[in-house]
Amino acid sequence: MDRETGELVDWKDDRGFGFIRRPDGLNTIFVHIRSIRRGAERPKIGDRMAYGIGEGKGGRPVATDVEILADAPKAAAPAEKKLLGRPVRPAPLLSARVWAAAILLALLAANIIFGLLPAWTLALYLIAGAGSFWFYRDDKQAANARRSRTPERKLHILDLCFGIIGGLLAQHLFRHKTYKPGYVFVTGLITALHILVLGLILLGVLAPNSLGRGLQQLTG
Numbered sequence: 001m002d003r004e005t006g007e008l009v010d011w012k013d014d015r016g017f018g019f020i021r022r023p024d025g026l027n028t029i030f031v032h033i034r035s036i037r038r039g040a041e042r043p044k045i046g047d048r049m050a051y052g053i054g055e056g057k058g059g060r061p062v063a064t065d066v067e068i069l070a071d072a073p074k075a076a077a078p079a080e081k082k083l084l085g086r087p088v089r090p091a092p093l094l095s096a097r098v099w100a101a102a103i104l105l106a107l108l109a110a111n112i113i114f115g116l117l118p119a120w121t122l123a124l125y126l127i128a129g130a131g132s133f134w135f136y137r138d139d140k141q142a143a144n145a146r147r148s149r150t151p152e153r154k155l156h157i158l159d160l161c162f163g164i165i166g167g168l169l170a171q172h173l174f175r176h177k178t179y180k181p182g183y184v185f186v187t188g189l190i191t192a193l194h195i196l197v198l199g200l201i202l203l204g205v206l207a208p209n210s211l212g213r214g215l216q217q218l219t220g
Helices: 096-113 120-145 152-174 181-202 208-219
Strands: 003-012 017-021 028-032 048-055 061-070 081-083 086-088
Touching (some): 003 028, 096 120, 096 152, 152 181
Parallel strands (some): 028 061
Antiparallel strands (some): 003 017, 003 048, 017 028, 048 061, 081 086
């Protein structure tokens, strides 16, 4: 089987695939994490790769039996670099997820201080958040080690069931589940729901007792 060598020019680590620039310098070829030989480190943009050419969906060429020949050269930490014609800036220290987690904590604290929610509500969010954080970290490690992954639905349920603060912080810290549009959208809905409910309680629009009765009707 003929083999080529090329440079990895695009890589979506969360989704486990990317594109290699072919020797002609004009075209790219699709590569999936499953096609990279075991024992190799996680691919990085700029890695030199040797690969065979197979046929994927729709007859398009895909890289097979991929071997990483050389790691990407280390740059002198530029403030901004370009990837495929687009400027790529370093990730901010405080992302929208961190701000959302801070808003949730502030709303919880305000509700407890004003006696609108019992103190154990904060403990519930923190305990559930710690569990959600652990599952996100484990899923990220599983992705790197190519082990079986935690289903996305389970992560969403953990976030919905009071683990949202830990889930948001884990997504920011591990840069996990932050690029898939569908997942980001659902996480945003869950975050907005928690903020809305806590905000309505703080404003006196929603009473915790009525919320509890509503949950009992749904589950009973």
